[in-house]
Amino acid sequence: MNTNRLQTILSCMPSDNEIQQIQTEHRLKLAEFWGIEKGKRVLEIGCGQGDTTVVLAYLVGEDGLVHGVDIGSASYGAPITLGDSASYIMKSALGKQIKMEFEVDILSTEIDFPDHSFDYIVLSHCSWYFSSAVQLEKIFQKIRKWGKQLCFAEWDTRIQSLNQYPHLLSILIQAQYEAFKQQSEANVRTLFTPNDIQSLLESSGWKTIKEQSIVSPKLQDGEWEISYTLKEIDTMFENSIGMPEKLKLLIKSEINILKEFIQTNNREPLSIFAFVAE
Structure with a gap:
């Protein structure tokens, strides 16, 4: 990893601690795989607090543009909100090539761009936030005319080592519970598997030109999801509406499996499924 490059990017983020450094290194790895070039225009859907946005802005340079949009409100997020993070980033050294907007529903009839407005459209670690496969498929369909290439990344459910199992089990537990919620x-x-994503791509008219399973073993996300699942399971059951008792018992059994496994095994985050499509 180029230290000077990393420090330049970190200086444009609200936090430059070890967590942010690891997250930024991962996003540089993704952007390099996607082949983001100088002078290009990028639409980033699901920009969140800008972890990927800043990396993309660094790579496109002063002659490029990164337009980040997110359906979340500016007040969403912790320990720093989306709005506060965006304000800091857009005042930074890379801010002149960044635009960030919130409460943007890509599927709204009010949202549109001229054909071929962007060289790349990026969806990075955001697909699991969508409410359904139907919603994601509609987004894939709508954005096709806006950009030349689709650059995508999400956790890879095809575990490559046993130590990734707790991360996978924790997200499976959450996904089962979330299936019974209307708002979240x-x-x-x-939860989308790589096969699910590829099926939605094909039905939307995109064609994958390259894909890769990327390993970033230092990422903290696996630990965060495991901790969240174990901490919040009682609240999940209290707030569940219409969940069959038999499914509750199944999830409790899965929680016990998760607890037993992490007592005697190491834990690693899942790998990341990434691709470029045209």
Whole structure:
């Protein structure tokens, strides 16, 4: 990893601690795989607090543009909100090539761009936030005319080592619970496997030109999801509406499996399924 490059990017983020450094290194790895080039225009859907946005802005340079949009409100997020993070980023050294907007529903009839407005459209670690496969498929369909290439990344459910199992089990537990909720602010609202994504791509008219399973073993997300699942399970059951008792018992059994496994095994985050499509 180029230290000077990493420090330049971190200086444009609200936090430059070890967590942010690891997250930024991962996003540089993704952007390099996607082949983001200088002077290009990028639409980033699900920009969140800008972890990927800043990396993309660095790579496109002063002559490029990164337009980040997110359906979340500016007040959403912790320990720093989306709005506060965006304000800091857009005042940074990379801010002149960044635009960030919130409460933007890509599927709204009010949202549109001229054909071929962007060289790349990026969806990075955001697909599980969508409410359904139907919603994601509609987004894939709508954005086709806006950009030349689709650059995508999400956790890869095809575990490559046993130590990744707790991360996978924790998101499966969350996804089962989320299937019974109408509204949510959870990290896992709809679980998509790589095969699911490829099927939605094909039906939307995109064609994958390259794909890769990327390993970033230092990422903290696996630990965060495991901790959240174990901490919040009682609240999940209290708030569940219409969940069959038999499914509750199944999830409790899965929680016990998760607890037993992490007592005697190491834990690693899932790998990341990434691709470029045209």
